[in-house]
Each structure stands twice: as structure tokens, then as C-alpha cells.
Amino acid sequence: xxxxxxxRVVNVxxxxxxxxVRQQGAEAVDVDWQIPAGGREDLVAALARLxxxxxxxxxxxxxxxxxxxxxxxxxxxxxxTAEREIPGMGPRALLHPGPPxxxxxxxxxxxxxxxxxxxxxxxxxxxxxxxRRISNGDVRLxxxxxxxxxxxxASVLGPSAPxxxxxxxxxxxxxxxxxxxxxxxxxxxxxxTSEAVERLVFLREAVGPVLDAAIRDTGxxxxxxxxxxxxxxxxxxxxxxxxxxxxxxxxxxxSLAGVDHPARVEVARFLSSNHLLFLNVAxxxxxxxxxxxxxxxxxxxxxxxxxxxxxxxxxxxxxxxRWFVAPAPWVGDPLFHPGYGPEDAAPDIGxxxxxxxxxxxxxxxxxxxxxAAFVGGSMADAVATTEAVARICVGLSRRFRLPYLDxxxxxxxxxxxxxxxxxxxxxITTGILHRDSGVGQIxxxxxxxxxxxxxxxxxxxxxALR
Amino acid sequence: xxxxxxxRVVNVxxxxxxxxVRQQGAEAVDVDWQIPAGGREDLVAALARLxxxxxxxxxxxxxxxxxxxxxxxxxxxxxxTAEREIPGMGPRALLHPGPPxxxxxxxxxxxxxxxxxxxxxxxxxxxxxxxRRISNGDVRLxxxxxxxxxxxxASVLGPSAPxxxxxxxxxxxxxxxxxxxxxxxxxxxxxxTSEAVERLVFLREAVGPVLDAAIRDTGxxxxxxxxxxxxxxxxxxxxxxxxxxxxxxxxxxxSLAGVDHPARVEVARFLSSNHLLFLNVAxxxxxxxxxxxxxxxxxxxxxxxxxxxxxxxxxxxxxxxRWFVAPAPWVGDPLFHPGYGPEDAAPDIGxxxxxxxxxxxxxxxxxxxxxAAFVGGSMADAVATTEAVARICVGLSRRFRLPYLDxxxxxxxxxxxxxxxxxxxxxITTGILHRDSGVGQIxxxxxxxxxxxxxxxxxxxxxALR
Numbered sequence: 001x002x003x004x005x006x007x008r009v010v011n012v013x014x015x016x017x018x019x020x021v022r023q024q025g026a027e028a029v030d031v032d033w034q035i036p037a038g039g040r041e042d043l044v045a046a047l048a049r050l051x052x053x054x055x056x057x058x059x060x061x062x063x064x065x066x067x068x069x070x071x072x073x074x075x076x077x078x079x080x081t082a083e084r085e086i087p088g089m090g091p092r093a094l095l096h097p098g099p100p101x102x103x104x105x106x107x108x109x110x111x112x113x114x115x116x117x118x119x120x121x122x123x124x125x126x127x128x129x130x131x132r133r134i135s136n137g138d139v140r141l142x143x144x145x146x147x148x149x150x151x152x153x154a155s156v157l158g159p160s161a162p163x164x165x166x167x168x169x170x171x172x173x174x175x176x177x178x179x180x181x182x183x184x185x186x187x188x189x190x191x192x193t194s195e196a197v198e199r200l201v202f203l204r205e206a207v208g209p210v211l212d213a214a215i216r217d218t219g220x221x222x223x224x225x226x227x228x229x230x231x232x233x234x235x236x237x238x239x240x241x242x243x244x245x246x247x248x249x250x251x252x253x254x255s256l257a258g259v260d261h262p263a264r265v266e267v268a269r270f271l272s273s274n275h276l277l278f279l280n281v282a283x284x285x286x287x288x289x290x291x292x293x294x295x296x297x298x299x300x301x302x303x304x305x306x307x308x309x310x311x312x313x314x315x316x317x318x319x320x321x322r323w324f325v326a327p328a329p330w331v332g333d334p335l336f337h338p339g340y341g342p343e344d345a346a347p348d349i350g351x352x353x354x355x356x357x358x359x360x361x362x363x364x365x366x367x368x369x370x371x372a373a374f375v376g377g378s379m380a381d382a383v384a385t386t387e388a389v390a391r392i393c394v395g396l397s398r399r400f401r402l403p404y405l406d407x408x409x410x411x412x413x414x415x416x417x418x419x420x421x422x423x424x425x426x427x428i429t430t431g432i433l434h435r436d437s438g439v440g441q442i443x444x445x446x447x448x449x450x451x452x453x454x455x456x457x458x459x460x461x462x463x464a465l466r
Numbered sequence: 467x468x469x470x471x472x473x474r475v476v477n478v479x480x481x482x483x484x485x486x487v488r489q490q491g492a493e494a495v496d497v498d499w500q501i502p503a504g505g506r507e508d509l510v511a512a513l514a515r516l517x518x519x520x521x522x523x524x525x526x527x528x529x530x531x532x533x534x535x536x537x538x539x540x541x542x543x544x545x546x547t548a549e550r551e552i553p554g555m556g557p558r559a560l561l562h563p564g565p566p567x568x569x570x571x572x573x574x575x576x577x578x579x580x581x582x583x584x585x586x587x588x589x590x591x592x593x594x595x596x597x598r599r600i601s602n603g604d605v606r607l608x609x610x611x612x613x614x615x616x617x618x619x620a621s622v623l624g625p626s627a628p629x630x631x632x633x634x635x636x637x638x639x640x641x642x643x644x645x646x647x648x649x650x651x652x653x654x655x656x657x658x659t660s661e662a663v664e665r666l667v668f669l670r671e672a673v674g675p676v677l678d679a680a681i682r683d684t685g686x687x688x689x690x691x692x693x694x695x696x697x698x699x700x701x702x703x704x705x706x707x708x709x710x711x712x713x714x715x716x717x718x719x720x721s722l723a724g725v726d727h728p729a730r731v732e733v734a735r736f737l738s739s740n741h742l743l744f745l746n747v748a749x750x751x752x753x754x755x756x757x758x759x760x761x762x763x764x765x766x767x768x769x770x771x772x773x774x775x776x777x778x779x780x781x782x783x784x785x786x787x788r789w790f791v792a793p794a795p796w797v798g799d800p801l802f803h804p805g806y807g808p809e810d811a812a813p814d815i816g817x818x819x820x821x822x823x824x825x826x827x828x829x830x831x832x833x834x835x836x837x838a839a840f841v842g843g844s845m846a847d848a849v850a851t852t853e854a855v856a857r858i859c860v861g862l863s864r865r866f867r868l869p870y871l872d873x874x875x876x877x878x879x880x881x882x883x884x885x886x887x888x889x890x891x892x893x894i895t896t897g898i899l900h901r902d903s904g905v906g907q908i909x910x911x912x913x914x915x916x917x918x919x920x921x922x923x924x925x926x927x928x929x930a931l932r
Contacts, residue, residue: 232835233699233709234869243699246712249719254735257723269720369698369869378872403700403835404870406844 036421043420043455046462050300050417054465058318058417061298065317066395066413069301069358072289074166074175075220076281079212083159086147086176094118094134095144095157097351098308099323103134103141107309107328108436109190109346113154114141116187120200121158127192145306146321149176150287150351152279153431153441154309155188161200162208164281166223168288175288177280179203179211182270189440190346190433206263207270210256217255221248223285226278227360228399231410236368237282237400238352238361239429239444245278279352286354295320300461301394302414305357305426305449309349309433312450316416316457319464324453331432333374334445346435348447353428356389359397359410362427362446363389366402367410371429374446379404385427385446386411392418392426416458425449502887509886509921512928516766516883520931524784524883527764531783532861532879535767535824538755540632540641541686542747545678549625552613552642560584560600561610561623563817564774565789569600569607573775573794574902575656575812579620580607582653586666587624593658611772612787615642616753616817618745619897619907620775621654627666628674630747632689634754641754643746645669645677648736655906656812656899672729673736676722683721687714689751692744693826694865697876702834703748703866704818704827705895705910711744745818752820761786766927767860768880771823771892771915775815775899778916782882782923785930790919797898799840800911812901814913819894822855825863825876828893828912829855832868833876837895840912845870851893851912852877858884858892882924891915 037043050058083089094114096106106114115130118139124130133139144151151157157178166175181188181203185195215221227237230244237244249272256268271277294303296317304315304323313325328347336344355361365371366379366386375381383404389411390396396409414426425448432443503509516524549555560580562572572580581596584605590596599605610617617623623644632641647654647669651661681687693703696710703710715738722734737743760769762783770781770789779791794813802810821827831837832845832852841847849870855877856862862875880892891914898909 243709243712246709246716249716250712250738253715253719253722253738254731256719257734258731265720265724268723272716272719369873372872379870404845407835 038423042459046459047417047421049462050458050465057298057465058300061296061318062301062394062413062415065293065296065299065301065303068171068293069289069413070395070398072168072170072292073225074168074223074285074288076164076166076215076223076285077220078165078215079162079179079208080165081159082157082161082163085163085165086149089142089147089159090140091159092138093140093142093159095142095147095149095151096308097144097151097153097155097349098306099311099313099325100143100146101308101310105310107346107349109154109433109438110156110309110349112190112192112438113156113187116192116196116200117156117158117161119197120204121160144351145304147176148174148287148291150283150306150354151178152180152283152352153188153350154190154433155181155350160204162204162211164284166281166284166288167220168292171288171292173288173292175284175291177284177287179207180274180277180280182274185440191438191440193438202270206261206267210259210261210264210267211271213259213261214252214255217258218252221251223281224399226251227282228401231364231367231400232403234368234370236361236364236371236429238279238355239374240368240370241278241282242275244282245275248278248281282360283352283354286358286360287351290354290357293317298465300416300458302357302416305353306351307348307353309346312348312453314449314453314457316461318461319457322460324457324460326450326452329447329450331430331445331447334432334443335374336432336443337441340434340442344434344437344442346433348428348430349433350430352430353426353449356426356428357414359400359412361429363393363412364400364402364410365427365429366404374429374444388424389427391422392424394418416454416461419451419454420458423451425451425454504889508925512925513883513887515928516924516931523764523931524766527762527784528767528860528879528881531759531762531765531767531769534637534759535755535879536861536864538634538636538758539691540634540689540751540754542630542632542681542689542751543686544631544681545628545645545674546631547625548623548627548629551629551631552615555608555613555625556606557625558604559606559608559625561608561613561615561617562774563610563617563619563621563815564772565777565779565791566609566612567774567776571776573812573815575620575899575904576622576775576815578656578658578904579622579653582658582662582666583622583624583627585663586670587626610817611770613642614640614753614757616749616772616820617644618646618749618818619654619816620656620899621647621816626670628670628677630750632747632750632754633686634758637754637758639754639758641750641757643750643753645673646740646743646746648740651906657904657906659904668736672727672733676725676727676730676733677737679725679727680718680721683724684718687717689747690865692717693748694867697830697833697866698869700834700836702827702830702837702895704745704821705840706834706836707744707748708741710748711741714744714747748826749818749820752824752826753817756820756823759783764931766882766924768823768882771819772817773814773819775813778814778919780915780919780923782927784927785923788926790923790926792916792918795913795916797896797911797913800898800909801840802898802909803907806900806908810900810903810908812899814894814896815899816896818896819892819915822892822894823880825866825878827895829859829878830866830868830876831893831895832870840895840910854890855893857888858890860884882920882927885917885920886924889917891917891920
């Protein structure tokens with residue numbers, strides 16, 4: 001749909017929206033104009049309160065959340081073992097991405113990943129035994145999000161898995177992720193073959209210890225300082241994070257060359273052939289900062305966003321730990337690997353959407369020619385993606401800058417009020433897994449968060465503030 | 467100067483220019499309109515012949531030169547020793563950047579660099595003894611350009627220096643450069659302190675052997691394939707080549723971790739702390755391709771461009787090995803390190819301008835937010851710099867693509883006819899050295915090639931074709 005050449009202000013009877021409406025008319029190029037909140041009465045009434053009587057409380061809380069999202073600067077300090085590092089995980093547990101979910105509702109790629117991890121842990125010797133162990137309740141299943149961890153795609157963490165540990169000095173809290181498993185037949189892409197299990201063992205026995213030694217020798221690494229540089233080099237830091245990965249590897253190179261471990265060269269080869277190596281580091285840091293920004297009473301800002309391939313959930317700072325959940329969306333604007341198409345795709349999955357809450361991924365599409373290929377092909381399309389996200393954000397990042405926009409900050413701080421008002425939801429740049437064949441990744445694209453969870457969250461916040 | 471809103475075609479009596487004039491009016495936004503060749507009669511007459519009766523010969527030759535510049539894909543194969551690798555160098559010789567020049571005319575930074583090299587070679591124990599060795603004629607001085615080598619800034623190569631060797635399979639020829647000396651007190655920046663001499667010894671004893679072992683273990687490296695990726699990551703591949711350097715280091719990382727040499731870790735630290743490491747690799751490759759494109763009778767395209775801090779010279783394919791020389795220009799659009807200003811600057815120096823002949827550096831300004839800072843501050847200024855270079859080029863690179871321009875090719879193939887006609891000369895992104903204090907680099911900017919050398923070359927080509 002094209003905008004007409006002239007837009008007249010449509011007065012929907014709520015003068016407090018007039019500025020926003022005028023703003024849309026002035027800046028929008030390819031954005032559909034919408035009646036606020038689609039005209040739904042309960043939403044309009046809640047918006048009127050949250051932009052009206054409650055505005056001072058909400059805006060004050062949001063200012064603090066924005067400050068934390070912008071100020072938190074986590075440091076990567078070590079690679080440890082999941083059970084020892086992650087508080088409350090326990091010895092016979094698996095952590096999964098996305099909101100909490102019963103085993104019977106897990107999607108196919110995530111089930112495969114869990115079975116691969118059970119085999120790598122030595123709890124079962126084949127997939128069917130692994131399936132029994134889990135369905136019998138021998139293994140406890142928890143959402144990584146509820147343990148300060150963020151894990152991408154269909155990743156599952158077992159107790160012996162190596163985990164990246166980041167410290168957020170500003171908040172005094174920690175964040176975790178697994179070590180990125182790399183390309184090919186791997187369980188984070190929903191593969192449970194012996195090759196995928198061997199990769200998990202290699203990560204635990206070789207990559208974890210070598211990377212830990214290199215990081216400790218190098219000293220704490222300011223994660224977002226590297227990401228900020230990567231944005232100047234074509235990364236959106238989600239779908240494309242190769243430049244940041246290269247900066248990270250260069251930073252570690254001397255320490256890595258000095259690690260005294262028989263697998264040093266093999267690990268160096270693995271690390272250097274993984275374009276997405278830094279994805280998990282950035283996610284651990286984003287998770288630590290988002291957790292620090294959580295539980296600020298009154299705030300309408302999103303501080304959790306995650307998918308498990310079945311459901312898509314958000315958490316809002318002002319409504320605490322409560323999840324607002326809807327079916328996971330399909331990934332839009334897809335580019336599929338040869339031989340695959342939409343009918344093969346699993347729904348959107350993984351905790352990586354936490355990056356979009358920090359001004360990265362879809363918010364930073366304008367930084368990345370690679371992402372442009374997914375949102376229309378031209379840099380103008382990538383800029384339009386960023387501009388759309390800006391409409392639902394309360395600020396601009398001071399550290400994540402967009403070179404194509406002459407170093408303007410990336411949009412930061414998703415406000416459920418703005419999402420509901422404009423009906424624009426965050427754009428999430430992401431990979432696509434096969435829905436049921438166990439073949440792994442088959443494409444990539446841009447997922448749109450489902451509107452309903454933002455509406456539900458906003459109504460809950462309105463109730464809490466009344 | 468701004469263009470008026472409407473440009474009328476000014477007929478200067480030469481209808482063959484009319485298309486070019488119309489083109490200027492149509493595309494130019496911030497480019498001054500000029501009477502072709504400034505109206506100088508001898509130039510206009512030569513242009514009339516070279517665009518007229520001789521056009522078929524010139525254009526045919528240029529097509530072959532353009533093909534070579536676009537097709538040559540040199541491979542980095544090893545690091546050797548200058549005297550053994552570089553044909554005709556000899557045992558007691560120094561190679562310097564830029565056109566041939568007598569010792570008495572060498573600029574201060576280049577003299578210091580030569581003395582540092584003489585000390586590193588063990589031919590003298592202090593700068594004054596080194597000065598005597600050279601001025602006495604004990605040491606033979608030659609232009610690196612005439613030995614298939616291209617060396618940046620005030621670099622000087624002695625016989626024992628480690629050199630990068632690239633093979634151009636398409637042309638069956640080789641190209642050479644030194645190993646980049648890194649930041650700080652180094653002779654390539656015109657420093658002759660003991661620290662600078664020690665760096666040269668470290669390069670010879672440690673960096674050369676370790677890098678050679680890593681490159682041989684990795685296998686031949688397609689130099690321009692890495693550069694093409696770097697252009698997608700914010701490099702112009704001259705002033706800024708950090709992204710390409712990171713790709714190169716990541717590519718070598720596993721081999722480097724396996725090198726059996728006591729200095730492995732120290733060398734890894736040196737390599738990973740040098741943002742300009744790949745500059746010399748790209749220059750060696752550009753030199754090999756430019757040499758292959760040289761000596762095509764009738765061609766009006768520039769295949770050599772180099773500066774020694776005293777003179778600036780070009781060579782044109784159709785006029786063979788002849789240099790056309792003028793005083794080296796000052797570097798424009800400068801940004802100086804704190805405490806330094808224009809009065810401290812040495813003139814433009816180094817062989818790196820060969821990159822501009824391959825569609826890199828100033829030609830690729832539009833790829834680089836970092837370069838934008840030097841040409842006005844905004845990406846629009848960087849794009850304008852590239853557009854200006856496009857006016858004097860005969861084609862667009864098929865491999866070097868500009869992400870900000872939706873992957874349009876970078877301008878390739880500088881034609882002296884177009885330079886003389888438009889009076890636009892190549893823009894060269896480059897560093898600035900201190901003119902006489904031996905303190906090293908004091909800034910960076912964009913040098914403009916002097917127009918006179920292109921005029922002289924075009925007149926010589928015209929004579930040769932008559």
C-alpha cells in the first residue's frame with residue numbers, strides 16, 4: 001500500500017494522539033497509516049490512561065529502564081560449565097529457549113536438540129532412549145530466560161555444556177549463553193545425528209576450555225564496545241554478526257596462540273570458521289542488561305522477548321516476571337536455501353530476539369547491507385525497517401550508531417503503548433529451521449512479533465496502575 | 467560553488483564534447499562545471515584527436531587495460547626476503563616509494579627511513595654513519611615501482627627485509643610489498659630511532675618467518691576476494707582497511723596457532739594490533755595487476771601512480787615506462803593528531819596510490835563511513851567523492867561493490883583524457899607524516915593528484931599516436 005501524496009490529519013477523537021498522527025504523516029514513506037490500536041475500545045481506553053493520568057508514572061519508570069538499557073556494559077569474563085555457573089539450574093536439567101513450555105508442546109527441531117543434548121550428557125545412547133528419559137520426567141525442563149540465560153535458535157543447554165559468562169558491573173548481575181555451535185549438522189539447528197552429538201562433546205571437551213583460557217589471558221572483554229564497532233562494519237549484530245566476530249577473534253588471537261591445550265589448533269579452526277560465533281556473546285550481554293532493566297514498577301517497556309518454536313512471549317518491565325504469550329509467528333521476508341520453501345519452515349524460534357530490545361537486529365537493519373537483502377533488496381528498504389522500529393521505541397542508543405544514517409543512534413526501548421497505538425511490532429532478523437526433517441537451517445528472514453502479546457501486556461499494565 | 471538550478475549546454479566549438487557536457491549537467495550535484503581542459507589550446511587539440519580519429523585505437527587499447535584491471539586476481543603465496551625475491555634488486559640496494567629520485571632530493575621522513583633501514587641491515591651503527599653510507603654511493607637507490615613492488619608511506623626496503631609475494635596467475639607476473647610495520651615509532655612513518663630499527667629487526671627475525679609459515683600452511687590467499695568483502699564492511703581499502711585485515715587474520719588464525727616458532731605469540735600480538743596489516747598485501751596485489759595492465763600501445767589509462775614525498779608521478783599504459791612527474795601535493799581535507807597542523811605536514815608520500823587505480827581508496831570512498839569523516843563528514847560527501855572519480859574512469863569494477871550505492875561497482879580505470887577534459891584528478895585517501903621532526907604520522911586526509919602530470923602524459927600519448 002502506498003501513502004497518498006497528501007495526508008490529512010484524521011481526528012479519532014483523542015487529541016493526545018494528534019501529535020503522533022502528525023508525526024506519522026510527516027515522516028512515513030512506506031508505513032501504512034492506522035487508526036490507533038485498530039480502534040479497539042478497551043485498548044484505546046487503556047492508551048488514554050497510560051498516555052494520560054498515568055503518563056508521569058510510566059514515563060518516569062521508562063526513563064530508568066532506558067537508562068539501564070543504554071548504560072549496561074557487560075564484560076565477557078570466562079567460559080564455565082552450565083550446572084556450576086547458572087544459578088538454580090541443577091544437575092539433571094535442560095534449559096530451552098523461549099517462554100516456559102510443556103514437553104508435549106515442544107516443536108520438532110527443539111525436541112531433536114533436547115535429545116542430542118541428553119545423548120551428549122551420557123543419559124541415553126540413542127534418540128528414542130533420550131525421548132523416554134525426557135517424557136518420563138527424568139529430566140527437568142526450564143526456560144533459559146528464567147535463569148539469566150539467552151540461547152539462540154533451537155539451542156538446549158545441559159548441565160555439562162560450556163557457557164559464556166558475562167558480568168554487568170552496572171547492575172551487579174550476570175548473563176549466560178552457550179558457546180555458539182557453528183555451522184552444519186548441529187543441535188542448535190535441530191539436528192540430533194551422531195555428528196551433532198559429537199559437536200556438543202567437542203564444544204565441552206575442547207572449545208570451552210581453550211576459549212576460557214584465551215578469554216582469561218586476554219582479560220574481560222567489553223561486549224557492546226565490539227558490537228558498536230561491528231555496526232560500523234555491516235553487522236546488524238543478529239542475522240549478520242561476522243564483523244563483530246572478526247573483531248573478537250582478532251582481540252583473542254594472541255592469547256589463543258598461547259593456550260597450552262592439545263586441541264588449540266583444532267579449536268582455532270572451529271572458531272575462525274564460525275561467522276556467528278559472537279551471536280551468543282552478544283545475546284548473553286543483552287540478556288544481562290535486559291534483566292537489569294526488568295521489574296521497574298510502572299514501566300511500559302519490553303524487557304523480555306523470546307520464542308520456543310511453539311509460542312512467542314514477551315515480558316514487560318512494569319509487569320515483572322509474567323509472560324504474555326501467543327503462537328510463534330512464521331518468519332517473513334524469507335530467503336530459503338535451494339530446494340526449500342515456506343512449507344518446510346518451522347515457526348520463529350530462539351532467545352535471540354533479546355537483541356532487538358537493545359537496538360540491534362531489526363532495529364539496526366539500516367547498518368547492514370546483508371540485512372537489506374532480506375527486507376526488499378536496497379539500503380532504502382533497510383533504512384525503512386529501522387525507521388519503523390523507531391516509531392515504537394522511546395529513545396535512540398548512544399553507543400549503537402548507524403553509519404548509513406550519519407551515525408544516528410539505533411532505536412532503543414520498545415514501549416508497548418507505542419506498539420499498540422501504531423500496530424507496528426518489532427522486526428526480528430533470524431534464521432529458519434526445517435519444521436520436521438531434522439535437516440537443520442533452511443533459510444533466514446525477518447519475523448514480526450505478534451501484536452496480541454503487546455496488547456495483552458499493555459492491558460495488564462493498565463490494570464496494575466489503576 | 468553551487469550549480470545553478472538549470473544548466474544550459476555551453477558549446478565550446480567541439481561537438482564531440484557535447485555528450486560529456488550534457489552528462490555533467492545531468493548528474494553533477496556538487497561538481498563545478500569546467501570548460502574542457504580549461505580551454506588550453508594544445509590540450510583541446512590533443513583531446514580532439516584522442517576522442518576523434520584516434521578514438522578507435524585508444525578505446526580498443528583501454529578495453530584491454532580495463533579487462534586486466536578487472537580480471538587480475540593475485541594470490542598471496544609467501545613471505546620471502548627482498549634480495550632473493552625481487553628481480554634485479556641486488557645485495558646493497560634500497561628500494562624507495564614513488565618515482566625515481568636523487569638522494570639529495572629525498573624528503574626528510576624518507577631519509578630517516580632509509581637511515582633506519584641501513585642500520586637494521588647492519589651497514590651502519592648510527593644515523594650519521596648511515597647518512598654517509600648512502601651519500602657516498604655505497605648503497606644503490608632504486609624506485610620500488612620499477613621492481614614490481616609497491617611500498618606505503620615512507621617505507622624503504624633493504625635486501626634482508628621480509629617481503630610479501632603475490633602471484634597474478636592471469637598475467638603470469640609477481641607483485642611485492644614489505645610487511646606492514648604497524649603503528650608507533652616506525653620507519654615507514656619516517657622515524658629512525660632505535661625503536662624503529664628494532665621493529666625492522668623484529669619484522670625480519672620473527673614476523674616474516676611466522677607469517678610465511680602461516681600463509682604456506684593456509685594455502686594461497688585470493689587478495690581481492692578479501693578486499694571485496696572488506697568493502698562491504700566499511701573499508702575503502704586504503705585509509706581504512708581494518709575489516710579486510712580482520713578477515714585476513716581470521717583466515718590465518720588456525721595456521722598461526724600451529725606455527726612452531728618461539729615468537730609465535732609475540733607475532734600474533736603484533737599482527738592483531740595492526741589495523742593496517744593488510745594495506746601492504748592489497749598494494750602488492752594492486753601493483754601486480756597494474757603492471758600486467760601496463761605497456762598496452764595506445765591506451766590512455768593510468769597504470770602507475772606513486773609519490774616519494776618530493777615528486778608525484780604517473781605512468782600511462784600507452785606510453786610505457788615513462789614517468790610524468792610534478793611536485794608532490796599537500797594532503798587536503800586533513801585531520802591532524804592533537805598538537806599538529808598544516809605547517810607540520812610533509813607532502814604526499816608512498817606507493818599506496820596504486821590502490822586508487824584499482825577502484826579502491828578515494829574511488830571507494832562511498833563504501834566507508836570512516837573516510838566520510840575526511841571528506842565532509844556525511845555519507846553524502848563520501849558518495850560525492852566516489853561520483854567525482856567515476857567521471858574520470860572508463861568503467862565500474864565487477865568485484866569491488868559499494869554497499870551504500872546498492873552494490874554498484876566502484877569506478878575503475880582512470881583515463882587521462884577524462885582527467886584533462888574535466889580537470890578532476892584522482893582523490894587519494896592517505897596518511898600525513900611530520901615534515902622534519904622524525905615524529906612519525908601526524909594525521910590523515912585526501913590528496914588530489916596534480917593535474918599537470920595527466921596533461922603531460924596525454925600530450926605524450928597524442929604525439930605517440932600521430
